[in-house]
Amino acid sequence: MDEKLLLEILQKDARISDANLAKMLGATEAEVKKKIAELKRSGVIVAFKTYVDWEKAGEQCLTAYIDVKVTPQARTGFSEFCEALAANDKVEEVMVESGEYDVTIKLRARDLKEVGNFVTEILAPKKEVTATYTRFVLKKFKENGVALADAAKEKKLVISA
Amino acid sequence: MISERVRAVPPSGIRKYFDMASREKDIVTLGVGEPDFDTPSCVKEKGLEAIELNRTHYTGNAGLPELRERIAQKLKAENAIHVGVEDIIITSGSSEGLDLALRTVIDEGSEVLTPDPAYVAYGPLIQLAGGKPVYVPTTEKNEFRVKAEDIRKRVTKKTRAILYCSPNNPTGSVLTKEDLKGIAELAIEKDLVVISDEIYEKLIYDEEHYSIASLKGMADRTITLNGFSKAFAATGWRVGYAVAKGELLESMYKIHQYCMLCAPSVSQYAMLAAFDDPGSIRQMVKTYDARRKLLVKGLNEIPGITCHMPKGAFYAFPNITGTGLTSEQFAEKLIKEAKVALVPGHVFGPSGEGYVRCSYSVSTETIIEALDRMGKLFS
Numbered sequence: 228m229d230e231k232l233l234l235e236i237l238q239k240d241a242r243i244s245d246a247n248l249a250k251m252l253g254a255t256e257a258e259v260k261k262k263i264a265e266l267k268r269s270g271v272i273v274a275f276k277t278y279v280d281w282e283k284a285g286e287q288c289l290t291a292y293i294d295v296k297v298t299p300q301a302r303t304g305f306s307e308f309c310e311a312l313a314a315n316d317k318v319e320e321v322m323v324e325s326g327e328y329d330v331t332i333k334l335r336a337r338d339l340k341e342v343g344n345f346v347t348e349i350l351a352p353k354k355e356v357t358a359t360y361t362r363f364v365l366k367k368f369k370e371n372g373v374a375l376a377d378a379a380k381e382k383k384l385v386i387s388a
Numbered sequence: 389m390i391s392e393r394v395r396a397v398p399p400s401g402i403r404k405y406f407d408m409a410s411r412e413k414d415i416v417t418l419g420v421g422e423p424d425f426d427t428p429s430c431v432k433e434k435g436l437e438a439i440e441l442n443r444t445h446y447t448g449n450a451g452l453p454e455l456r457e458r459i460a461q462k463l464k465a466e467n468a469i470h471v472g473v474e475d476i477i478i479t480s481g482s483s484e485g486l487d488l489a490l491r492t493v494i495d496e497g498s499e500v501l502t503p504d505p506a507y508v509a510y511g512p513l514i515q516l517a518g519g520k521p522v523y524v525p526t527t528e529k530n531e532f533r534v535k536a537e538d539i540r541k542r543v544t545k546k547t548r549a550i551l552y553c554s555p556n557n558p559t560g561s562v563l564t565k566e567d568l569k570g571i572a573e574l575a576i577e578k579d580l581v582v583i584s585d586e587i588y589e590k591l592i593y594d595e596e597h598y599s600i601a602s603l604k605g606m607a608d609r610t611i612t613l614n615g616f617s618k619a620f621a622a623t624g625w626r627v628g629y630a631v632a633k634g635e636l637l638e639s640m641y642k643i644h645q646y647c648m649l650c651a652p653s654v655s656q657y658a659m660l661a662a663f664d665d666p667g668s669i670r671q672m673v674k675t676y677d678a679r680r681k682l683l684v685k686g687l688n689e690i691p692g693i694t695c696h697m698p699k700g701a702f703y704a705f706p707n708i709t710g711t712g713l714t715s716e717q718f719a720e721k722l723i724k725e726a727k728v729a730l731v732p733g734h735v736f737g738p739s740g741e742g743y744v745r746c747s748y749s750v751s752t753e754t755i756i757e758a759l760d761r762m763g764k765l766f767s
Contacts, residue, residue, distance in 0.1 A: 232674060232678060235675075236752065239752065240752060240753060247686075247756055250681050250682045250686065251681050251752075252678070253681060383420060383424070384406070385409045385410055385417045385419055385420070385729055386402055386406040386417065386420065386421075386731060387402070387421040388400070388402055388421045388508045388557075
């Protein structure tokens with residue numbers, strides 16, 4: 228079975244049935260099931276999630292990126308700080324990066340106030356934090372590998388020769 | 389006001405289904421005849437650069453020498469066709485090359501042999517050039533591969549050329565090297581030109597593609613047609629090429645000079661980048677292959693439908709006779725009752741009756757949804 232192809236298909240559509248996967252990969256359903264279980268166990272498949280447009284679901288939504296300067300700690304470096312942030316439900320991404328800032332956080336909040344609270348009450352008081360720089364997302368064109376803009380919509384002929 | 393010749397050509401058989409499908413809401417389409425991928429970024433960037441650098445004027449009639457040089461290298465490396473830049477014309481899509489080829493070899497009443505079913509434009513373009521299409525039926529039993537002996541039976545004094553496409557639209561059939569040898573022998577014996585449409589050459593799964601021009605004695609009597617539309621997901625750029633030797637090419641060039649001047653300049657510059665990214669084709673083929681299997685196996689699970697595994701292009705050509713419907717009835721029922729668009733087989737020629745063309749140049753989700761709707765309709 229072409230493992231890379233299996234992963235590519237699942238990355239686009241995690242809900243595709245085992246039966247359809249089996250057809251595409253020239254394998255049996257049982258083999259596909261076993262392979263997926265194996266890939267989950269070994270951590271190659273990290274998670275199956277649904278990408279939700281919360282605004283369309285009627286929720287208020289504001290995405291912010293917060294760059295943070297962090298003083299690395301003895302023994303743990305940035306890890307302890309980052310792990311603590313990662314445990315927060317509102318935090319979608321925590322990345323240690325090269326450059327002027329050390330860590331970037333992607334935060335999904337309801338509104339400006341919630342972002343403000345997060346920065347001033349959760350982030351800034353941490354002893355390792357020496358500076359923060361908050362950026363707000365104004366419009367999304369692609370997220371999680373999914374193109375969102377209207378331009379990405381089909382403009383091809385329904386039937387052509 | 390209208391010429392007899394144009395009057396005699398039937399309107400496009402696809403139009404009706406296009407209009408029908410366009411009227412429906414929530415349609416899922418397996419009717420597309422073009423890649424659903426995007427043109428590779430390197431090509432698009434090169435095109436933008438060409439616009440900015442004002443490469444927006446006529447190019448030489450035959451096309452950019454540097455692009456023809458790249459094509460000559462490609463033909464040598466991949467097709468075992470050994471030609472120089474002087475043997476290549478860049479055309480406005482391979483469609484133009486097809487028209488040039490037919491007008492070059494056809495006199496009033498000349499016959500051109502072409503497999504049936506085949507691409508919808510073959511017959512009409514032969515007629516428009518003043519010729520008569522002579523269809524050579526192909527069958528599912530023979531994987532829709534056209535056989536030299538079947539062609540031979542239809543050769544007359546008026547026959548000028550054999551025109552075929554491998555991999556084939558709509559059947560997905562691929563001619564083997566042995567098939568081509570048979571056609572080559574016949575062409576040499578009967579002194580016929582072979583027009584080989586190789587636009588789908590890269591979209592091939594279980595077999596290898598062979599160019600008939602590479603066979604012994606064929607270089608001087610073959611017109612090879614190819615282009616960037618299918619391999620590089622670039623149908624709208626309109627760039628193809630025609631390859632032939634001596635008088636054949638010079639004659640095509642003459643027509644091209646007068647009717648087209650040159651292929652779109654910006655597009656020609658853009659295609660200079662097309663050969664830089666062979667990985668994108670490999671990735672595309674891998675994806676098509678998975679969809680092919682999904683579609684064909686899924687079709688075979690629907691009562692009344694059986695489908696052979698196509699070897700190339702991006703079409704499945706299932707047999708729908710088990711549903712008791714004609715191709716036309718099947719296609720109309722599907723559009724109206726299941727909101728699935730596809731193309732009935734008879735528009736590709738009489739031997740296409742009893743079949744429909746389903747494209748897998750659509751997303752996996754589209755294939756699954758279409759199969760689901762078809763399954764519900766026939767269960």
